[in-house]
Amino acid sequence: MAATTPISSASHFIQADDDDDIEEDAIPSMIYPGGGAPVTPLSASTPNAGNPLSSAKGKARAAPSPLNPAVSGNIGSSSASQAANGVNPNRRWLGNVQIETRYTGVDTLDEPVTATLASILLFVLYAIDIVLYPRRSGEARQVLRDYDLWGPLMLCLGLAVMLSINAPPNQSLPIFSSVVVLISLGSVIVTLQTQLLGGRVSFLQAICVIGYCIAPLDIAALVAFFFKLIYIRVPVCLLCWAWCVWAAVNFFDGTKIETNRILLAVYPLLLFYFILAWMILIQ
Amino acid sequence: MSNYHQIESDDRADDGNNLEFRSFLGNDSTTEPAPGRGYLRDQPTQSSFWNIEYYQPYFDVDTNTVLKRCYYTMVPNVDYLTNHLSPSPDLYGPFWTLSTMAFSLFVFSSLASSIASYLSSEPFDFDFKLLSIAVSLCYAYGLGLPLALWLALRYLGVTDWSLVEAIAIFGYGQFIWIPVSLLCVIPVPILRWALCGIAFGLSGWFLVANVYPILQTAEAKATRLIAIVIFVLHAALALTLKIQFFSYYVIEPIGGSDPITGPSPTGTSRF
Secondary structure (H helix, E strand, C coil), X not given: CHHHCCXXXXXXXXXXXXXXXXXXXXXXXXXXXXXXXXXXXXXHHCCCCCCHHHHHHHHHHHCCCCCCHHHHCHHHHHHHHXXXXXXXXXXXXXXXXXXXXXXXXXXXXXXXXXXXXXXXXXXXHHHHHHHHCCCCCCHHHHHCCXXXXXXXXXXXXXXXXXXHHHCCCXXXXXXXXXXXXXXXXXXXXXXXXXXXXXXXXXXXXXXXXXXXXXXXXXXXXXXHXXXXXXXXXXXXXXXXXXXXXXXXXXXXXXXXXXXXXXXXXXXHHHHXXXXXXXXXXXX | CCCCCCCCCCCCHHHCCCCCCCCCCCCCCCCCCCHHHCCCCCCCCCCCCCCHHHCHHHHCCCHHXXXXXXXXXXXXXXXXXXXXXXXXXXXXXXXXXXXXXXXXXXXXXHHHHHHHHHHCCCCCCCCCHHHHHHHHHHHHHHHHHHHHHHHHHHHHCCCCCCHHHHHHHHHHHHHHHHXXXXXXXXXXXXXXXXXHHHHHHHHHHHHHHHHHHHHHCCCCHHHHHHHHHHHHHHHHHHHHHHHXXXXXXXXXXXXXXXXXXXXXXXXXXXX
């Protein structure tokens, strides 16, 4: 198996999407039960591919990139040699699973857990920032294209915990479960009906955005956690509700819904966030 | 078994040198025939039951249509089905009417009870079980009952009534409860009874007037008795709403303590 060396600790394994026009049979398999050396373009061009360092050197020659030497690693060289032969170099079969290897420039397999958690947390904070102050530049949509569900999960659980701590003891369990169920089912339903109305939006991305838009309500719940006065709670909750809706609508306005049904698409968002704001208000 | 075969070069692979990720999400707008209508297709296509395109014809409505359909449920006129649910009934209105009804019941009853506790200066302890009660009641009545009725009528041989029409009738028919639940915040008991009675009368009449012509098409005359069943069920719904949501349950709880959520006297932990 000398030819399969590009799978190293520096590679990410992503299951290859099967919606492109490359036929699966056309992708050469890297597994050869006979054990003989396969005559693949990879092994032909890099004779000592068993050593990642040497193959990286060969690649660096093929695709010199002085800015980021790490990027010109395994994938770069093999792809440079294989592109001429029309083979997608990042795809291979590992067992029965077709995988795609990509090198993102960061080694996330060997890093400590704290660094992983910190990077997730940083990304969540960055995404919250992007969602709550939508930029017109389109950068926001680009960032949200790599959606994650960590942030929505954290925000949902945070809201549920804050509401249930504040509740009387025999109510905390139903409040927690109803908040979690409401947020998860509600975001799914809102996303589905946006698609049903003809909105051009991807499913998980919309769930991610709706989840991130709960962030102002977390702030409201935190404020309501400390201030019991109704004169403080009502303006804060209303303000945060408006903020949520504004942020969500700002995202959904690019979904190409017809103008005479925009209200139909916005109304479920209004209802969804209003119920959450109301639960914060009366806790 | 060296079933390895070389493939011809395709143009997808010639970006191997620069390690940029290419996004294929945004650049398909050139092949779309009508980009202004989003995912909606102009020609209806045959889609399978599990596809989202299968349901899109039932959501092909405009804001004005939905508002008009909601409004005319409160005006007593016969033949709502042909006058207002034409050319085709939708599912958006029924679903969100029921959702709004559930949440408005929850919101306004909690508002009313907090006003009551404020007036009587008792500590306000909100019962969050009301939310799940409201949601399950509304969906069971507005979605489950028409489904059961539709199945029963199909069993009895009435085939010219679609499930979507049934759900549309029952869903839109509950619209009157939304303004009534708002008005029931006013803490006058006789006014609440009157409002609930008006809502019950209007929506019950709407339901029976729209379902009875369907029942008449059945062969057996006894099928028309289903109208009485609907009427009784609707009366039960109205009474449940009045007692559950429009009573001052903060001052006097109805029906004794709940055995599930109350602190157990023997000291056994719940979970």
